Amino acid sequence: MFFTRKSMEMVTADKALPGRAKPLPTAETHFLSGIPLKSPVPEGMAEAMFGMGCFWGVERKFWQTPGVWLTMVGYAGGITPNPTYKETCTQLTGHNEVVRVIYVPAVISYEGLLKLFWEGHDPTQGMRQGNDVGSTYRSGIYTYSPEQAAAAIASRAVYQQALKAAGRGAITTEILPAPVFYFAEDYHQQYLQKNPGGYCGIGGTGVTCPIGTGVSA
16 A cells, blocks of 8 residues: 555644635534534533544444434544545645544443544554545544543553554554534535445454453543
């Protein structure tokens, strides 16, 4: 497989696309549940954000998880304001394809989401995920509180030990405070529910994350 140097590097601010001031139009409601996508986080719930590769397949992993109330896909972690999908594909916006999740901690803990995250993709591949190449497919955890950040960092250390024991490489996942989330266009939301035979290029390493099996993050 041929990777260009450009596709494997982050764009700098002076070369990023200008974007636009107004948000892009997107779906009003979640295709499965009918819940408004821009709902505030209800009392007793919390939010999380992850980048794991192509967001079509990643979102399905999360909406199928008990305790997840709402999912949405978008772009985060870049420079260009309100980018379009086509713009992110040029690798000139700096954004990652991400899934934002609103969940019920009483049903699934943040550690449970981290376990799904680590096992659901290969976090050692840098600026790609399988055949999907570029900064838009990098592995990332974007945290909404110091507690989430601490749990994410601890879980990375735990999973790195498991990967090393399995002969795998170093984790390249970035862990950052949650940046601005820009909604992706309507057709990307819950894409694999609308298109059941659609592409899903993510896959895990086959290495179990020990969090939730007696090991804490």
